[in-house]
Amino acid sequence: MHRETLSPSTLPAWSKLNDISFFDIHIQDLTHEEKGLGLVATRKLNSKDTCERPTLMEIPGDLVLSAEGLEEWKRVDGRLREVLERWGGKSLRRDIMVFLLIHISREEDGKSLGVKNPWTEYVKVLPGHIPVPTMWSEEERMLLTGTSLEPALAAKMSVLTREFEELREATESIAWCYKCWWQNSTLNIEDWVLLDAWFRSRSLELPNSGESMVPCMDMANHSSKANSYYEQTTNGGVVLLLRPDMELEATEEITFSYGDLKSDAEMLFSYGFIDEKTSTSQVLVLPLEPMSEDPLGKAKIAGFMGRRVITISTDQEGASWTSPFLYFICLNEEDGLDFKVLQQTDGEQSPLRVFWRESDVTEVTDNFESLIEDHELQDVFKLRVVTLLEDHVESQLERLNKCDGAVQSLSRQVEAACESTISIRRDALTTLLISMVEISPTVEKNALRLRASEMLILQKASTAIETQKAKLLESEVVLRYLGMFGKDESEESAPVLVTKDDDDVDEDFS
Numbered sequence: 228m229h230r231e232t233l234s235p236s237t238l239p240a241w242s243k244l245n246d247i248s249f250f251d252i253h254i255q256d257l258t259h260e261e262k263g264l265g266l267v268a269t270r271k272l273n274s275k276d277t278c279e280r281p282t283l284m285e286i287p288g289d290l291v292l293s294a295e296g297l298e299e300w301k302r303v304d305g306r307l308r309e310v311l312e313r314w315g316g317k318s319l320r321r322d323i324m325v326f327l328l329i330h331i332s333r334e335e336d337g338k339s340l341g342v343k344n345p346w347t348e349y350v351k352v353l354p355g356h357i358p359v360p361t362m363w364s365e366e367e368r369m370l371l372t373g374t375s376l377e378p379a380l381a382a383k384m385s386v387l388t389r390e391f392e393e394l395r396e397a398t399e400s401i402a403w404c405y406k407c408w409w410q411n412s413t414l415n416i417e418d419w420v421l422l423d424a425w426f427r428s429r430s431l432e433l434p435n436s437g438e439s440m441v442p443c444m445d446m447a448n449h450s451s452k453a454n455s456y457y458e459q460t461t462n463g464g465v466v467l468l469l470r471p472d473m474e475l476e477a478t479e480e481i482t483f484s485y486g487d488l489k490s491d492a493e494m495l496f497s498y499g500f501i502d503e504k505t506s507t508s509q510v511l512v513l514p515l516e517p518m519s520e521d522p523l524g525k526a527k528i529a530g531f532m533g534r535r536v537i538t539i540s541t542d543q544e545g546a547s548w549t550s551p552f553l554y555f556i557c558l559n560e561e562d563g564l565d566f567k568v569l570q571q572t573d574g575e576q577s578p579l580r581v582f583w584r585e586s587d588v589t590e591v592t593d594n595f596e597s598l599i600e601d602h603e604l605q606d607v608f609k610l611r612v613v614t615l616l617e618d619h620v621e622s623q624l625e626r627l628n629k630c631d632g633a634v635q636s637l638s639r640q641v642e643a644a645c646e647s648t649i650s651i652r653r654d655a656l657t658t659l660l661i662s663m664v665e666i667s668p669t670v671e672k673n674a675l676r677l678r679a680s681e682m683l684i685l686q687k688a689s690t691a692i693e694t695q696k697a698k699l700l701e702s703e704v705v706l707r708y709l710g711m712f713g714k715d716e717s718e719e720s721a722p723v724l725v726t727k728d729d730d731d732v733d734e735d736f737s
């Protein structure tokens with residue numbers, strides 16, 4: 228879709244018109260730091276030795292695009308209401324994307340499709356490209372092969388494609404939608420991908436309004452050494468405040484944290500960059516499914532309460548992991564696990580219920596690590612868990628290693644493209660050659676950073692698992708059990724097959 232754009236230099240006037248106040252900061256182009264726009268101090272700022280927390284920016288509540296704000300705009304905008312009545316209410320993300328879509332769309336005569344409001348102009352200054360993997364070229368996406376983002380990205384792309392088709396089906400019969408979006412294929416999947424990238428990379432979690440988009444506040448970049456933070460005021464507005472004990476030079480960038488606990492993969496997936504970490508702690512989340520030959524596999528998916536993932540955390544000490552689902556999928560009928568559908572007094576059948584040694588544990592299926600504690604075969608179950616985990620980590624490592632060669636070769640092509648331009652008009656030619664290889668150096672840098680960080684986490688996890696397994700193999704219960712069956716329990720489990728369905732991966736990050 229052709230999108231009308233405006234230069235960010237129009238933002239000060241737009242902000243003034245809409246009662247947004249900037250105090251000693253302004254919006255500045257930080258493209259040279261590969262950050263797009265950002266907020267920068269216009270004079271020295273100090274919050275040291277004072278209880279005052281200097282306010283840096285103030286945004287009125289009626290500009291906040293939240294669930295509540297959307298309801299207000301729905302009341303006054305018949306077209307927004309019409310689309311959301313047909314295809315709204317499933318998720319706030321989707322509803323906000325529809326709102327944004329209406330505001331980037333134009334009628335034939337160039338008039339705004341939606342009822343004009345401050346967002347109609349604001350969307351014009353938003354960037355047309357966000358460096359998130361959903362907007363990467365095919366070649367760039369190949370750099371993620373073998374990482375935890377490979378399945379997540381594939382799933383996200385199929386969710387976006389499905390949503391786009393659903394939007395078309397739901398609105399094709401609305402005359403103005405047909406004319407504006409579908410008749411000449413004006414609206415295409417790339418537009419939907421951009422709207423999703425806007426929402427994911429620019430939304431904030433507000434204490435009262437929940438997930439929201441806040442104009443101008445979304446110009447602040449992230450730093451793990453942030454010097455500011457935001458708060459919501461009692462009247463629904465949002466303020467940006469300088470953190471205590473800060474002394475800032477004029478021209479220093481104002482940043483807040485997008486989430487200290489987010490993994491590198493999550494940062495890259497949602498925001499399109501991986502920052503230099505101040506701590507050595509890292510997290511890797513791997514999707515997990517029951518083994519394909521498990522007859523209870525489907526019931527285990529239906530009966531599980533939490534996320535079907537393995538979370539590996541590392542720090543200077545080494546690695547640790549959590550995975551309530553892993554404990555659940557390692558148990559079988561002969562261990563005491565059972566699934567029942569109960570007949571209710573009204574004749575209806577209850578939803579699936581999960582039993583562990585005759586007790587109903589439907590509400591606590593994410594707590595099998597504790598539930599097995601008083602079982603005489605506890606160590607045997609734990610060995611199964613650790614063995615399955617080991618298989619999973621080893622196969623992920625193998626995949627990451629196997630793809631590294633191909634990735635390095637792609638990477639060398641980009642380097643060669645850059646080097647061959649050194650002597651002649653570097654900028655123009657570099658851009659041209661890199662666009663032929665279709666890999667941006669920034670994307671390449673971030674993808675390689677992710678590969679390196681995931682490799683390190685998996686290696687540390689592998690060492691920790693080996694120790695855990697060796698310890699369990701010394702357990703008397705395990706030795707007795709293995710002797711009884713004359714075989715090695717640790718060799719029993721087949722590798723975990725990852726066949727995650729689309730929506731779940733989407734939930735992990737977005």
Ligand SMILES: C[S@@+](CC[C@H](N)C(=O)[O-])C[C@H]1O[C@@H](n2cnc3c(N)ncnc32)[C@H](O)[C@@H]1O
Pocket residue numbers: 261262263264265354357358428429445446447448449450497498499500502
């Ligand atoms: C909320 S917006 C911030 C404003 C944005 N820079 C712009 O030009 O509109 C988030 C996006 O800014 C960029 N960004 C934020 N912090 C960054 C950082 N520390 N390093 C690189 N890019 C960053 C990423 O592209 C991210 O998706």
